[in-house]
Amino acid sequence: MKIELNKKQESLKQELREYFTSMMTSSLTKELSDDKYFEGGGPEFRKTLKQIGKDGWIGLSWPKEFGGKEFTPTEQYIFVEEVMRTGFPFPFLTTESVGPMIVKFGSEWAKENIATGILNGDIIFAIGYSEPNSGTDLASLQTRAIEKNNGYLINGQKIWTSLANYADYVWLATRTNDEVKKHKGISIFIVPTDDKGFKYTPIKTLGDVTTNSTFYEDVYVPKQNLVGNIDEGWNLITSQLNLERLALVNHGPVDQMFQELLLLINDTKLSDGTNLSEVDWVKRNVANIYSGLESLKLICWKLVWGMENENLSMTDASMAKIYGSEFFIEAYRQMMEILGEIAILKKDDLSIMNSKLERMYRTASILTFGGGTNEVQRDIIAMAGLFMPRSR
Amino acid sequence: MDFSNSEESTIIRDNIKKLLGNYSSNDYLLKYDEYKLDLELFKELKQGGYLFDLESKNPFNLEFFLIVCEELGYSNATFDPTQCISDVAMTLSESNTEIAKSALKKLFSEDDYIFSSALVEPLNYDIESPSLIGKITGERYCLTGKKIFSYAADQASCMLISFICDDGIKLALIDPRLCNVRHTSNTTSKPYFEISFSNFDISQDQIINGDKNGLDILKDISAKKILIQASYAKGITNRMIELTSEYTSAREQFGRPIGSFQAVAHRAANAFISNQVLDLNLKHVTYKYLNNNECENELLNLKYILGNTLHEISYTAQHLHGGMGVAKEYPLWRYCLEAKEFELMNGNSKSALAKLSQNLTSNQ
Ligand SMILES: Cc1cc2nc3c(=O)[nH]c(=O)nc-3n(C[C@H](O)[C@H](O)[C@H](O)COP(=O)(O)OP(=O)(O)OC[C@H]3O[C@@H](n4cnc5c(N)ncnc54)[C@H](O)[C@@H]3O)c2cc1C
Numbered sequence: 001m002k003i004e005l006n007k008k009q010e011s012l013k014q015e016l017r018e019y020f021t022s023m024m025t026s027s028l029t030k031e032l033s034d035d036k037y038f039e040g041g042g043p044e045f046r047k048t049l050k051q052i053g054k055d056g057w058i059g060l061s062w063p064k065e066f067g068g069k070e071f072t073p074t075e076q077y078i079f080v081e082e083v084m085r086t087g088f089p090f091p092f093l094t095t096e097s098v099g100p101m102i103v104k105f106g107s108e109w110a111k112e113n114i115a116t117g118i119l120n121g122d123i124i125f126a127i128g129y130s131e132p133n134s135g136t137d138l139a140s141l142q143t144r145a146i147e148k149n150n151g152y153l154i155n156g157q158k159i160w161t162s163l164a165n166y167a168d169y170v171w172l173a174t175r176t177n178d179e180v181k182k183h184k185g186i187s188i189f190i191v192p193t194d195d196k197g198f199k200y201t202p203i204k205t206l207g208d209v210t211t212n213s214t215f216y217e218d219v220y221v222p223k224q225n226l227v228g229n230i231d232e233g234w235n236l237i238t239s240q241l242n243l244e245r246l247a248l249v250n251h252g253p254v255d256q257m258f259q260e261l262l263l264l265i266n267d268t269k270l271s272d273g274t275n276l277s278e279v280d281w282v283k284r285n286v287a288n289i290y291s292g293l294e295s296l297k298l299i300c301w302k303l304v305w306g307m308e309n310e311n312l313s314m315t316d317a318s319m320a321k322i323y324g325s326e327f328f329i330e331a332y333r334q335m336m337e338i339l340g341e342i343a344i345l346k347k348d349d350l351s352i353m354n355s356k357l358e359r360m361y362r363t364a365s366i367l368t369f370g371g372g373t374n375e376v377q378r379d380i381i382a383m384a385g386l387f388m389p390r391s392r
Numbered sequence: 393m394d395f396s397n398s399e400e401s402t403i404i405r406d407n408i409k410k411l412l413g414n415y416s417s418n419d420y421l422l423k424y425d426e427y428k429l430d431l432e433l434f435k436e437l438k439q440g441g442y443l444f445d446l447e448s449k450n451p452f453n454l455e456f457f458l459i460v461c462e463e464l465g466y467s468n469a470t471f472d473p474t475q476c477i478s479d480v481a482m483t484l485s486e487s488n489t490e491i492a493k494s495a496l497k498k499l500f501s502e503d504d505y506i507f508s509s510a511l512v513e514p515l516n517y518d519i520e521s522p523s524l525i526g527k528i529t530g531e532r533y534c535l536t537g538k539k540i541f542s543y544a545a546d547q548a549s550c551m552l553i554s555f556i557c558d559d560g561i562k563l564a565l566i567d568p569r570l571c572n573v574r575h576t577s578n579t580t581s582k583p584y585f586e587i588s589f590s591n592f593d594i595s596q597d598q599i600i601n602g603d604k605n606g607l608d609i610l611k612d613i614s615a616k617k618i619l620i621q622a623s624y625a626k627g628i629t630n631r632m633i634e635l636t637s638e639y640t641s642a643r644e645q646f647g648r649p650i651g652s653f654q655a656v657a658h659r660a661a662n663a664f665i666s667n668q669v670l671d672l673n674l675k676h677v678t679y680k681y682l683n684n685n686e687c688e689n690e691l692l693n694l695k696y697i698l699g700n701t702l703h704e705i706s707y708t709a710q711h712l713h714g715g716m717g718v719a720k721e722y723p724l725w726r727y728c729l730e731a732k733e734f735e736l737m738n739g740n741s742k743s744a745l746a747k748l749s750q751n752l753t754s755n756q
Contacts, residue, residue: 333703
């Protein structure tokens, strides 16, 4: 047993911390603090992403022959952790989910043009899976692609297509066969957002995350835009899901906030003169958060270790998703309690920690139902971990 | 024992529900999403007799006001009368000072006359122990310090503040237009202001303590605040639960309503139980408070429960709705913002629990 990062991993962590800290220039930080650009898409963001590409930090999990780094899952986890600590909206789904699948299953055109564009930091994807009637039951999706003129004609509607407002392409899941079981008749296409049949309308959300309804009206794509074989898209959707889930619950961002909070607590006097760090319930909140963070880190580490040793357990993946997403909600709550009313202030002279908590608490629920809702994850644990009968 | 509601309270609830129906459509609320201050609604509440009743012997009736607050919470109302009525007007109605009487007269007679209070301080979980210092110089007090979360302080003609001096805790009425008032943008977009005092001068006749001890006045304000917060909380959680049960009954995935999945139904049922617990505790403490029974511990317990319930039900509702729960085109999101505000205002569940445990163990 050896439950710690090895020397190489520690030094990667250090290297990444230095690299990303220096990358966060004041103009980038300013742009990211603008409500319009905090999710990326602004000129500074684009410029930085290109630089990251140039510096070779995109394509971590990709094979070396395609210009990737072939990072191990642990190294990828460290990368996600360090980027997330800075608050840079790194397009992980494009670089670590879509990219590796294109180099593995994409057409020659896609490999040459799209994969290279991703590696260079030029291309960003939106993920078009969910539909108004197909959320958790994703396999029931109805957006259709019909073969026509040596290509495909796409019609339908997606919902919650995040980043579609500035992405260059949508990674689109479509129904291509009604004659087979619903999982079997799905195909993935690369759809350019500058097609005249593509439209989007923004959906505003509680956490100010802008996502979109996207509409596809007679969008024609040539065959080269199909990824993998026709009707075999479901595997492409699910194969990356465990890694994606792991990125969603990375302990880095909450740990970063926790470290900032600890400094603040030790430095802040309450109005009655006592130090914030001397208040009993504050101490208990701090310890609770610490305990959750330690556990989450270990759950995630075990998962990446399993992945590295080709021993990925579905139970562990589901556990990480549930534990992380539910812990985040509690951690934000407990941090906000410590700050009191001030925690609900938006950017203001009085607000503490740049009102980060105020925004985070508003986005926290998305992870409990997104990325595979937690009820289904619990079903998986009961079934695969406890060998109990299937619930449906 | 009788847990039923009086006929009179049912009538009040029905009437206020009807009135608020005109002020709670999505289109109406949209107009106030950037800045949630609706003085029209304030006037309507005033004129309708929902904030005070000049025909009765005591114009303020806390029991009825709590019903009004619950319905304001339920309808996501665009005006919050808590500071004006409960913190200030009800407090003034118990003061025998001239300034209190004349301020109240104005509230009763002028349609847009509004009070605000400045009792909350940064990083002070307890309004009963203000740290704003008033230096006594002869017959006057000189204030330096800061208050936060004063509601509609830019509209108010009169503001109640608390401070501490060598003579103990004082409460005074001031004209907010004479001090430094700054808007602070916040999660619910309510008009909250920071009030800064720098050598701010107050005369003896602005003090409203009369023959009362300042701490006792603040304790009473604080008790009413908890009851009002719990009433708002109940309105908010009632609506969140209602939306959740309706939505999960209608939304289908895997060919069946999501509410028919046992895990969904059970989580909704847990929310229902927590909401009932909040309701029962609120009723009990209201009863005790209105009958002048000692209820400090019950109030702390209520404060503890209301924070937990708001937190739990807000996230349950969001989760069970999936994406729709956080979309601004659907009504739930505003309730979630309100829930967080009421959870954290004037102390929180943990600080209340700590105080409660101290009381319980020291009594023994
Ligand atoms: C801000 C935001 C960004 C998003 N970005 C994207 C994106 O970029 N691309 C994309 O494709 N999608 C995206 N999504 C969509 C997200 O993946 C879905 O919200 C998620 O899959 C849940 O689907 P739903 O919202 O339709 O909820 P539903 O499927 O309606 O589920 C709602 C609730 O019902 C219950 N439930 C459902 N099924 C079951 C079951 N079998 N057993 C027990 N309980 C169940 C659960 O409590 C669940 O939380 C985004 C969503 C949001 C809010």
